[in-house]
Amino acid sequence: MRAVARQQDSPLRCMVETTGGTIVSEAHPGVGGPGTASCSGDLLLAALAACAQITCQMVATALGIPLTRVSATAEGDLDLRGTLGVSREVPVGFGAIRLFIDIEAPDATPEQLASLREKTEQFCVIFHTLRQPPELSVQWSSSNAQP
Template sequence: MDLRRVQRPLKERYRREPGSSRITLRARGTETGTPVSCSVDIGRAVYEAGAHAGVGGPGTAACSGDLLLGALAACAQITCQMVAASLGVPTRGIEALAEGDLDLAGTLGLSEEVPVGFQEIRLTLAVDAPEASEEQLESLREKTERYCVVMQTLKSPPRVSVSWEAG
């Protein structure tokens, strides 16, 4: 796939019409009849999600932490693939592994000293590219980290607003 050819008209349009590059992504969680699961609709697919077994969920569906780590792994892997294709870096395979540590005592409200959420997230990108030069690999690393949307969002969190609608 010639990624540069595919992206060229998009980049030209975004340069010509700067506002056209702005998008809004949406995800909607909807209850499923049990307090430990929901469906998540992203507009192009619907996923089942559930509370982790460590907080009383069935453990049969992805929990929200799994989905967050999955989003990071997917974004890093796809970004790395796209950058490699764009730069012409010869690769045989690219794999991303995202891992995160959290203490469920915080989530369950057992301790005010234990934070709710991940305390550490680790991302490992395994790039099989024996024919790539050191310079190519360094450029691949730098550009992947710069352009991975989820990684950059986690490193520099945006303002998050919450609103409630009661019926």
């Protein structure tokens, strides 16, 4: 999997190319962004909500659990003072993330619902990635000509 972000006409905006299409992202309004597109924090929460919702649907289908509706909502607490460098005591990044999964399955048994919950949490890739972060590395390159 891969995502490539490239600058646009503003330092507050980029286009992100993914295998599924192109996404416009902007800086959060709290750091000067215009607020007309999703910021990277929105995209992180969207990835979690989408992964949980789709995983839940797939697990229900695999287990034969009849669902009428399933939705997932991800919320996060972000104190921008860390990102803005206003306070060294405030960490950069989300302080907390909450995931809410709302299902309607009137014909499911309590055992089926327990299994659905367990397996959805077990197989949701983004949930696990956030819960137990992988090794992360950064490599920089520059095409500046050196004299």
